[in-house]
Amino acid sequence: MENNLQQEGPALEYLLRRLSECPPEFVISAHDKTAVAPAAVVSDLLQDLGGHLLTPGSAAPFQLEPSGKNRNYINIILIACWLLHDSWFRQQQRFAENAYNFLRNGLDELSKRITADKFIYDPDRREELVRLVLQALGLRPKGESPEQAADRLKTLDSIERERVIREAKKAEERAKELREAMARQAAIEAASKMPRE
Amino acid sequence: MESASENYPRQIRQEWQDCWPRALALWSPYVKLHDPSWCLTSEQEKNERLLASFAMIRLHDHTVVISIKEVIERHLENFALEILAHEIGHHVYAPADISDQARMIARMRKGLPGKEHLAPFIANLYTDLLINDRLVRSHKLRFAEIMQRLSGPADPLWTLYMRIAEILWSVKKGVLAKGTMDDKLEGDAQLGARLIRNYAKDWLEGSGRFAALCLSYVLPDEAAVAQQNQKAWSDMAGAASGGFPEGLSEMDASEQNGSLHPAFEETGDEPADGHEATETVPEESPQQPGGGQYRQPYEYGQILKALGLDLNDHEIAVKYYRERALPFLIPFPAIEKPQNAEPLREGSEIWDTGSSIENIDWVQSAIKSPYLIPGYTIIEPVYGTSEGSLPEKTPVDLDLYVDCSGSMPNPQIAISYLTLAGAIISLSALRAGSKVQATLWSGTNQFESTDGFVRDEDQILKILTGYLGGGTAFPIHKLRDTYADRPPHAVNVHILVISDDGVTTILKNDEKGNKGADISQKALEKAGAGGTMVLNLYQDWHKYKQLVHLSKQGWNIHRITDWTELVAFAKQFSRQYYGK
Numbered sequence: 214m215e216n217n218l219q220q221e222g223p224a225l226e227y228l229l230r231r232l233s234e235c236p237p238e239f240v241i242s243a244h245d246k247t248a249v250a251p252a253a254v255v256s257d258l259l260q261d262l263g264g265h266l267l268t269p270g271s272a273a274p275f276q277l278e279p280s281g282k283n284r285n286y287i288n289i290i291l292i293a294c295w296l297l298h299d300s301w302f303r304q305q306q307r308f309a310e311n312a313y314n315f316l317r318n319g320l321d322e323l324s325k326r327i328t329a330d331k332f333i334y335d336p337d338r339r340e341e342l343v344r345l346v347l348q349a350l351g352l353r354p355k356g357e358s359p360e361q362a363a364d365r366l367k368t369l370d371s372i373e374r375e376r377v378i379r380e381a382k383k384a385e386e387r388a389k390e391l392r393e394a395m396a397r398q399a400a401i402e403a404a405s406k407m408p409r410e
Numbered sequence: 411m412e413s414a415s416e417n418y419p420r421q422i423r424q425e426w427q428d429c430w431p432r433a434l435a436l437w438s439p440y441v442k443l444h445d446p447s448w449c450l451t452s453e454q455e456k457n458e459r460l461l462a463s464f465a466m467i468r469l470h471d472h473t474v475v476i477s478i479k480e481v482i483e484r485h486l487e488n489f490a491l492e493i494l495a496h497e498i499g500h501h502v503y504a505p506a507d508i509s510d511q512a513r514m515i516a517r518m519r520k521g522l523p524g525k526e527h528l529a530p531f532i533a534n535l536y537t538d539l540l541i542n543d544r545l546v547r548s549h550k551l552r553f554a555e556i557m558q559r560l561s562g563p564a565d566p567l568w569t570l571y572m573r574i575a576e577i578l579w580s581v582k583k584g585v586l587a588k589g590t591m592d593d594k595l596e597g598d599a600q601l602g603a604r605l606i607r608n609y610a611k612d613w614l615e616g617s618g619r620f621a622a623l624c625l626s627y628v629l630p631d632e633a634a635v636a637q638q639n640q641k642a643w644s645d646m647a648g649a650a651s652g653g654f655p656e657g658l659s660e661m662d663a664s665e666q667n668g669s670l671h672p673a674f675e676e677t678g679d680e681p682a683d684g685h686e687a688t689e690t691v692p693e694e695s696p697q698q699p700g701g702g703q704y705r706q707p708y709e710y711g712q713i714l715k716a717l718g719l720d721l722n723d724h725e726i727a728v729k730y731y732r733e734r735a736l737p738f739l740i741p742f743p744a745i746e747k748p749q750n751a752e753p754l755r756e757g758s759e760i761w762d763t764g765s766s767i768e769n770i771d772w773v774q775s776a777i778k779s780p781y782l783i784p785g786y787t788i789i790e791p792v793y794g795t796s797e798g799s800l801p802e803k804t805p806v807d808l809d810l811y812v813d814c815s816g817s818m819p820n821p822q823i824a825i826s827y828l829t830l831a832g833a834i835i836s837l838s839a840l841r842a843g844s845k846v847q848a849t850l851w852s853g854t855n856q857f858e859s860t861d862g863f864v865r866d867e868d869q870i871l872k873i874l875t876g877y878l879g880g881g882t883a884f885p886i887h888k889l890r891d892t893y894a895d896r897p898p899h900a901v902n903v904h905i906l907v908i909s910d911d912g913v914t915t916i917l918k919n920d921e922k923g924n925k926g927a928d929i930s931q932k933a934l935e936k937a938g939a940g941g942t943m944v945l946n947l948y949q950d951w952h953k954y955k956q957l958v959h960l961s962k963q964g965w966n967i968h969r970i971t972d973w974t975e976l977v978a979f980a981k982q983f984s985r986q987y988y989g990k
Contacts, residue, residue, distance in 0.1 A: 378601060384594040385671050385674075
C-alpha cells in the first residue's frame with residue numbers, strides 16, 4: 214500500500230473540512246421525492262477531473278434506484294463525489310480514471326457497514342474516507358510519510374476494524390463464559406464447605 | 411554563593427510557574443485555581459505525601475502538587491504546559507470532584523469482578539486518556555512524547571493502553587505500544603479509542619465500560635508491569651484525601667448496567683435497510699439518583715477505602731446510616747404545654763459537651779473553679795418557667811433500645827433496617843432539640859449505650875452502628891437505672907424498643923431479682939411520654955401472652971413482618987402519637 218502513496222496530496226485537515234461541509238443535498242433520505250441521478254453526478258465529476266463523460270456502459274454501475282439498501286450506497290458515492298470535486302483535484306486534470314475505479318469498486322463494502330452520514334459527521338469515518346480517496350488517487354496527506362499514511366489508514370479501515378472488533382468480541386465471550394464457569398465452581402465449593410446446621 | 415546546578419531547580423520552578431496561567435487558559439479563560447505546590451526537595455515531597463510520582467492532585471482543596479526534583483530527574487522540564495494542563499484537567503474535567511471520583515470507582519468495581527481493588531488504578535488510566543485526548547485534539551499538546559519517555563516494559567494492559575493512545579492521536583503503530591499485539595488486542599484498542607471519544611462528554615457513563623474492557627488484561631497477574639509503569643505519573647493516588655463524597659450510598663440509575671464490555675455495545679455505524687441512519691453517540695445524561703437503589707454498607711466502605719480515605723468500618727457505617735437517614739428526617743414529636751412567660755433562673759447544673767456552648771455561664775464557672783473542665787467544673791444555668799396561656803411545643807427525649815442479637819444483620823456489612831430506623835428517629839429527635847439515649851443490646855451484660863441522654867450525633871450513631879451478635883436478653887437493668895432516680899420535673903421521654911419476639915425477655919428478673927414487669931411498668935410511668943415496641947413477628951402479637959401483658963402496661967405494640975417496614979414506621983412514629 215505504501216508504494217501507492219508516493220505523491221503528496223493536499224493537507225488532511227483541508228480535505229476533512231471540505232467533507233464536513235458537504236451540503237445536505239448530497240445525502241438523500243427516504244422522504245426525498247426528488248430523484249438524484251448518481252450517474253449524472255459521477256459523469257460531471259469525471260469530466261471536471263480531466264476525463265470524459267460516462268458512456269451508457271460505464272454509467273451502468275451507477276444507474277441505481279434510490280431505495281432500500283441502494284440508498285446508503287448512493288449517498289456514499291455522492292459524498293465521495295463532493296470530496297473529489299475539490300479544486301485541488303480538478304486543477305490536476307489527471308485523476309478521472311482512478312476516481313472512476315474508486316467510485317465503482319471502492320465503496321460497496323463500506324456501504325454495507327457504515328451509514329453515509331457518518332462520513333460527514335464522525336471524525337474517524339470522515340478521516341477514513343479522505344484517506345481512502347487519497348489512496349485511490351495514489352496520494353498521501355501533505356506532511357505525512359508513506360508509512361505514516363499507510364499505518365493510519367489501516368487503523369481507520371472500517372473493514373479491518375470490524376474484523377478485529379469481531380475477534381475481540383469472540384475472545385471476550387469466551388473469557389466471560391470461563392469467568393462465569395469459575396464463579397459457579399467457586400460457589401459450589403463454598404457451599405460444600407459451609408457448616409451443616 | 412549558589413552554584414548553577416543548585417539554582418537549576420529554582421529556575422525550572424519559575425519557568426513552570428510562568429506557564430501556569432497558560433495551562434489554565436487551555437481549559438477556559440475563566441478557570442481559577444490557586445498556584446501549584448512546588449516540591450524542590452524530598453522533604454517537601456514527603457510533607458505533601460507525594461510518593462513515586464512527579465505530580466498529584468488533591469480534590470478537596472483544589473491543589474496541584476508538582477515535584478520539580480522528579481521532573482528534572484525524569485527529564486520532563488520541557489513539558490510544563492502538558493503536565494500542568496493535565497493536572498488542571500483532573501480538577502475541571504475528570505474526575506473534577508470527589509463525588510464523581512467515587513461514582514467512577516463504584517462503576518469500575520462492577521466492571522472488574524474479582525479485581526475490584528484495581529479500580530483506582532484503572533480509573534487513573536481512564537481519566538488520563540480522557541484528559542490527554544482532549545488536550546491533544548484541541549491544543550496539539552505532546553502527550554505522546556511524554557508517554558514514550560515514561561513508558562517502561564510492556565505487559566498486555568500497558569500495550570493496550572498505549573495502543574489506544576496511538577489510535578486516538580494518529581501515532582504510528584508500535585511507537586508507543588510495545589509487546590505482542592494480536593487481533594484481540596487491536597480490536598480492544600479500537601473499542602477503547604472509540605469509547606474515549608464517544609463518552610468524552612459523559613465520561614462517568616463510560617467508566618464502567620472501560621473497566622470491563624480492561625478486565626481480561628488484569629486477570630492474569632493484575633497487570634503488575636502496567637501498575638509499575640503508571641506509578642511514575644500516578645497523580646490520583648491521594649486525590650480524595652481530606653474530603654468525603656456525599657450521596658454515595660445511592661446508586662446512579664445507569665450504574666447497574668453501566669459495565670457492559672464495549673464489544674457488546676451497538677456502534678450505530680451499521681446502515682439499516684431502507685431506514686434512515688440514527689446517531690447513537692450517547693446522550694449527555696446527568697447522573698440521576700438510582701430511584702431507590704442503594705448500595706450495601708460493605709460496598710460503600712470498599713469504595714471509600716479505594717478512594718484512600720482513612721476510615722475504619724465503624725466510622726464508615728456511621729457515615730452510611732447518617733446519609734441513608736437524611737431523606738427521611740422529620741421534626742421529632744412534640745407535645746403541647748401551656749406557654750411559659752419570662753424564663754426564671756432557678757439554679758445551675760454541670761455543662762457537658764452534649765449541650766450547646768452558648769449555654770455556658772462563664773462567670774459562675776470561673777467562680778466555681780479556675781480550671782474549666784466539661785462535665786466537672788463548667789456550669790450552665792437552669793431556667794424555670796411560669797405557665798402562660800398559649801401552647802408551646804416541648805420536644806420529648808428519646809430512649810431507644812435496638813436489638814442486636816445474633817438474629818440481626820451486622821449493620822457494617824449489610825443494610826440493617828433496625829439501625830436505619832434508629833438513625834432516622836434519633837436524628838429527627840436531635841433536629842427537634844431533644845436528647846437521645848441509644849442502647850444496643852444482645853445477651854446478658856452484652857450492651858452498649860450512650861452516656862445517658864445526649865445530643866452528640868456521632869456518639870448516638872456510633873452506638874447504633876455497632877454489632878454485638880450474641881444471645882437475647884433485654885437490658886432490664888439499663889431501663890431500671892435510667893428511670894430509678896429521674897426527677898419528676900425532668901423532660902418527658904418516649905421509650906422505643908426495636909426488636910423481635912426476643913423483647914419478651916424484658917419480663918424476666920433483673921440481676922437483683924426484681925421483676926422485669928415491675929421495672930417496665932415503672933419506667934413507662936416515669937418516662938411520661940409513652941413507650942413503643944416495634945417488633946418483627948411471625949404472627950399477630952395478640953398471640954404472645956407476654957406482649958399482651960406489656961400492652962396492658964401501656965406499651966404500644968407495633969407489629970412488622972419485614973425489617974424494611976421499619977423505615978415507614980420511623981416516619982409514621984411521630985405522626986401517630988404527637989401529630990403537629
